[in-house]
Amino acid sequence: MHTPDVDIRTAERDDRRPPSPSLTHEQPTPGGVSALPPAxxxxxxxxxxPRTSWDRLAGPDNAYLATRWLDVAEDTSGAAMRYLTLTDGEGLAGALATAVADADAPWLAGRPDTVLRLCAEEGRQGAQELAADLPGDLTDALLPGLVCGGRHLGRTTLLNRDGHDATGERLLGAAERMADEEGLRSVAFLHVDEHDTALRTLLTRRGYRSFHSEGYHWLLVPQGGFAEYLTGFSAHRRRRIGAERRAVRDAGVQIATAPLEPADIPRFAELEATLLGKYGMSAWTPARSAAILERALGACGPDALAATARLDGEIIGFALIVVHQDRWFAHRAGFDYAAQRRLPLYFELLFYHLVEAAAQAGATIIHYGTGSGAAKTSRGCLGSGQYTYLRTAAFGRGVGPHRVPVSRASTTPSSRSMENDITDPRT
Structure with a gap:
């Protein structure tokens, strides 16, 4: 349920530090809308x-920028989050979600230092060159930093009602001033979609440098469900998919999708921690997963769905699905590898079954996010490139090249271990 729009000037009075003059001097007067430029x-x-108008700006494809998910991010990320708004006579014209990342932030895949380090190690376009222009250790060079566009992975963006360049300029300028005044070392958009040309152009014009960070994937749900989905593949692939489904069925695994149940959260948390540990995030704990799952249930209610795989009554795999309008967002997953053995449970649970369930519910798109691009593309997903944009005072100082440190498996995520993405858990 959305709360009514509120007057930010009143609601914020007791909940923020003394205002920064550079961000507040154009606020409208208490008597009504000012004749000055948007505030x-x-x-x-x-x-x-103003939750209703913010969510209207976010639209159907930005579930993780909707206010209810911002509540989840605030309560589980441990980051100081702030939201820049631009309001005119018609209401909310633009908005930008931000979070402060420091060296203690456990969300490694959402920090500019670890994203740049990983992408440089993988040889992604532009990453090594950008890293070479930063002094010393990347963490010292970039943190603490302001992460913009949301605390999620993939399609981080600036919300803009009319697409006006002036709106984006005002919000970006405000974010940069806020970062400078607080002594933050960088401003970053970690995963800007290749098709978000307005934001990419604006960031480039303002001096941000970029590199390829990831790929984002989604699946168009056929109205005919799995049968229609299957027709989109070659005969060879159809036979393989049929064999995979039979293997899961013959093993006695039961697959179902239903609203998330509190009683299942401890088991889901255990399975997710196992998955993330397999991909290098050994510091991630079941308690952290449980906190996120519990908060997601509290925020989304019946829109938090769980796809589960059970063998002899025991949960051996799960996926958390966030329903947002007519879109489904596959958000978290976990598997019991010992029980799963070599069964193609990932594909059955996350694709074949999910396509059936989504079609029956009237969903039109399943968003799979970043990571495991080859696996997702092989099962019918479309994709687009994601690009990190960085602003830091260290650029342009003539700093010589340096060697990017090799990350340790215990602290840096692998290319498929992003914290809130659906990844291929097979060995």
Missing amino acids: LGVVRRAAHL
Whole structure:
């Protein structure tokens, strides 16, 4: 349920530090809408946002920028989140979600230092060159930093009602001033979609440098469900998919999708921690997963779905699905590898079954996010490139090249271990 729109000037009075003059001097007067240009505001809690108008800006494909998910991110990320708003006579014209990342942030896949380090190690376009222009250790060079566009992975963006360049300029300028005044070492958009040309052009014009960070994937749900989905593949692939489904069925695995149940959360948390540990995030704990799952259930209610695989009554695999309008977002997953053995459970649970369930529910798109691009593409997903954009005072100082440190498996995520993405868990 959405809360009514509130007056930010009133709601924020007791919930923020003394205002920064550079961000507030154009606020409208209490008597009504000012004749001055659109007013900038800084909000420290999503609960105090004009939620209806913010969600209208976010639209159907930005579930993780909807206010209810911002509530989840605030309560589980441990980051200081702030929201920049631009309001005119018609209401909310633009908005930008931000979070402060420091060296203690456990969300490694959402930090500019670890994203740049990983992408440089993998040889992604532009990453090594950009890293070479930063002094010393990447963590020292970039953190603490302001992460913009949301605390999620994939399609981080700036919300803009009319697509006006001036709206984006005002919000970006405000974010940069806020970062400078607080002594932050960088401003970053970690995963800007290749098709978000307005934002990419604006960031380039403002001096941000970029590199390829990931791929984002989604699946168009056929109205005819799995039968129609299957027709999109070659005969060879159809035979393989049929064999995979039979293997799961013959093993006695039961697959179902239903609203997330609190009683299942401890088991889901255990399975997710196992998956993330397999891909290098050994510091991730079941308690952290459980906190996110519990908060997601509290925020989304019946829109938090669980696809589960059970063998002899025991849960051996799960996926958390966030329903947002007519889109489904596959958000988290986990598997019991010992029980699963070599069964193609990932494909059955996340694709074949999910296509059937989504079609029956009237969903039109399943968003799979970043990671495991080859596996997702092989099962019918479309994809687009994601690009990190960085602004830091260290650029342009003539700093000589340096060697990018090799990351340790215990602290840096692999290319398929992103914290809130659906990844291929097979060996």
